[in-house]
Amino acid sequence: MSTRELRYEQELNPQQRAAVFHEKGPALVVAGAGTGKTRTLIWRVARLVEQGTDPRRILLLTFTRRAAKQMLGRAAELLQDERARRVSGGTFHSFAHTVLRRYGRYADLPVNFTVLDRSDSEDILNHLRTEMGFAGNQQRGLRRRFPQKRALGEMASRATNRRVPLRGVLLRDWPQFLPDEEELRALIERYQRYKQEHRLFDYDDLLTELLRLLEERKAIGERLASHFQAVLVDEYQDTNRVQSDILRALVLHRGIMAVGDDAQAIYSFRGADFRNIMAFPRDFPGATLYRIEENYRSTQPILDAANAVIARATQRYEKRLFTSRSDGPAPKLVGCTDEASQAGFVADEILRLREEGMALEEIAVLFRSSYHSFELEAELAHRNIPFVKYGGFKFAEAAHVKDAMAHLRWLVNPKDLVAAQRCLLVLEGVGPVAARAIAERAASSPGLSEGLAAVQSPPRAAGALDRLRIALAAADRAASPAEKLEVLLPYLAETLVRRFDDFPKRMRDLEHLVSIARRFRSTDRFVSDFSIEPPADHTIAGVSGVENEEEPLVLSTIHSAKGLEWRAVFVISVLDGYLPQDYAFRSAEELEEERRLLYVAMTRARELLTLTYPAMIAPSGARATMRSAMVFAKPSHFLDGIEEVVLPHTVVAGAELFDGITYEDDIA
Template sequence: MSGIKEFVLRSPTSIAEGPYRIDYEKALNPAQLEAVRTLEGPLLVVAGAGTGKTRTLVYRVARLVERGVAPQHILLLTFTRRAAEEMLHRAAALLDGRCRAVQGGTFHSFANAVLRRYGAALGLPSHFTILDRGDMEDVLQRLRTQLGFDRSATRFPRKDALAEVLSMSANKEEPILQVLTELYPHFLDHASAIEELARAYARYKREHALLDYDDLLLFLRALLEQHPDVRHTIAQTHRYVMVDEYQDTNRVQADIVYWLGQAHRNVMVVGDDAQSIYSFRGANFRNILEFPQRFPDARVVTIEENYRSTQPILDLANAILAEAREGYGKQLFTRRTRGEPPFLVATPDERTQSQFVCQQILEFREQGYALNDIAVLMRSSFHSFDLELELAQHRIPFVKRGGYRLVESAHVKDLLAHLRLIANPFDVVSWHRVLLLLEGIGLRTAALIEQWIQAQPQPLAALQSFPRRDVRERLSGLASLLERLSRLTNPAEQTDEVLRYYVPILERQYPDDHPRRRKDL
């Protein structure tokens, strides 16, 4: 139309420097300062152990915000939600509350948020349900039974082992047969059956709008790779991407970072190739080595000043690192030059080792050290069994860290399963868990109820009209609860309602320790 002039708003290529409230030069060492000041373009920060990696990330968040970048345009990806929260809390204390508006979280939480919003492009419904590892194992057990593999002439892998195999295959992007050959050769006789089970599992998830943790990452990568319009929209929102512990990413996560940075290339990854410890979960330390190849214009900053150890300890670490066949060369140093050198004690057997550790602990206590200042580390929790007996014999109190996380505890999952039914009435995994809590409902009856529910247009209301009267009577309490929950909209009120219903079940299911479990809830 004549007489109308069009204007195009261009995305800013850089943000002008200005005066800063924070004295970065005083607060950071030269290498940290270089990393914090490098805000545009790809950046790899190789941060040796104890060199202030978290401090560098915190100050960089503050620098971006102080420079004028809108907090919602910054994305901080970490391996735990707690790590992200702690970093943003520190950044807010350092600068101001704007830093709390930065989007920080895990790869999985970010994937969940993106797929809820844009997953329709891949055919995903926005109400999909996420399976945690326990849920995944329950589904595999269900399918294992349906396919008749539980009646195998030779012992078929248990549900937890099956979940490990399928997850490793997804994380390493390797065929199941290759994973079995490399890591689980004792399951090779069941290879074809496990592959069939994997296909049934994928089909089951698709039919019931379910995604497991591995799917979240795989679907996010597919979305970014296959839909440039969505990728562009996400890049416009998250113009500055930072990734913590990059050495522990798997190939899928590295691809996600690559696609997130294609539009603006403002990607900073932090890690240490010498600290990659999660290969057993599919992590690939080559991601950090190959970052400069994926981003050829990347700047590499190495942080080597250590604030945690003494120089004799670092000398040993440097000597070991010098033997690495490949990696980023680094020479850790500290201003704490004095200190006792580390020592290696060789014992003839595990019993003697445990006795020696107890002896050392008692000597430290005699020297005035508090027991809660002494730690014993081991690769796996079962390695502590002999030591636990020895500690008990010497009456040395201890706390063992490990085991299930709170949200993976059975009683917490019981509670959440009821709430998840309100969010997704077709969530078969939650129905299965909830039904098995009822007295007189076993696996077969639960399966019949689940099949009947799935055929009903209103699953929550369908319980009250289940055909078999004897079963319907057992379902009455649950049906009444779900009816009350459906009328409530406040999550806190819904949770209170479930608690009142669930406490008698809790006391029946866990007679030995229900008071402790109730405190958790």
């Protein structure tokens, strides 16, 4: 038992405490930005365990495994014992993977399926696209472009996650491809059959197959529902339609507590459905609603401005953030002449803050889209202000890391033709046609090594293929995934030296991959987990940090900044057409998400918040650089009606703003 009495009264505010002490039935906790959402979940876990709930009968679903591990670790620290670490915690996908491995046979699913990551799925779609004759421009007698593999993957995924027909996805997101609807449907259906034939699951399959299992095998659903006495869901506003359906089937309207913030629902492009959190009381009848509104991050003037922006949302849960930090300057709205002067103003302010003692790493510049910061990046570089920009490839997406993982995947599943072709295409003298033929021959043999030995390889590739066969055979004899990778490293090093100028950096990445693999005993589990929850916090070759004694300034898209905070935040280009982006005006739903984006950006600031916009911009598509080609702009209409005392508005542009500008220029 716990050796510590939990200090609920001292450690939690009244709103947090009410949610933590929830007795029974479904509950929705609407926790505003900076209000201690994670803290509330941690204490809820500790409370359940303290009250005698078997930790193994608590399910905590988060959007990263790391988040779940950290929450359970902190709950264990509260209880001063290890009980909380036995809670079933992880992502929706890892939970689905576990259930399908255990119960999939009851739904006629293969036991030894392989999990595809996004790029592998796209590679299969690209192969099928070519195989079915859709790769060229000639379509039904008309010369037009057929979607590329990335768009194809997104189309298939969105249709699955939203549980809508392909036509609905095309109408909303890709109307230009409506003439290709018939071919696209045929391609996606062929993709589904291909995965079944080769025992492959993509991310979406993990969720849809779990849902099918729960819906078609009621006994299994009831068994899981009765096993888990409590289900806790983090970031509920980011769930998609399939995930919400899984929860309804899993908990049978009992024992679920979802935590989220409707005002921070900004990931519809990933399939997240804002309607899930709004429909929670309907989906789970009798649900208790808790609001957590005391903010521990920002000053009250910043919260007043953010509250004013979100108060005009058409759909929302009523809440108003407040804090005990009542002092602090009001946020500012600053108009600049153009994007160049906006960049100059922001750089000046950053230097001023640094001179006043604020470290660069405590300052962030946020923007709607990556290209909005190009002018500022040039200005910062010109002034030798070090900065880092959030984004770029993740560790698991680097080509050399994917190559190494492909070798393990091929060992685990010899029928995984995507992994096989990736391994084979690295070889000198092997092209796509030969790679596929070799992969298919190997897949039809009793063993991978025997299959490769029997292959009639292209003359130029005979030696390389033999080296690959020997390396795979040696790795297959090794026990753990780390040992297999260590056996493969000399062979992989040869390919790196031949293919990349920066092979030493890439080799270090593969050595780091070995260290990750040491956490696993099963190669199958390592391969699956790496696909489902790849490490995202590691530097990869080709992406270098800023070499400077001082930690750098942060530039970030708003989407990448969610969950983070800084002492001072600049949000640039806050004007219609940028934030909100012009395409958002096509639907009220998309426009409302843009409003929530601005709210998220504003609530990243702890002490200082500045919104800027250029008073003149080049019209969309304009390439001229003459001042007469510019048109006047106005701040985002999301700021309309906010009182001057809440958001003071100043313009730093001089008389040059009007040089060469005529009324006719503006309305042309």
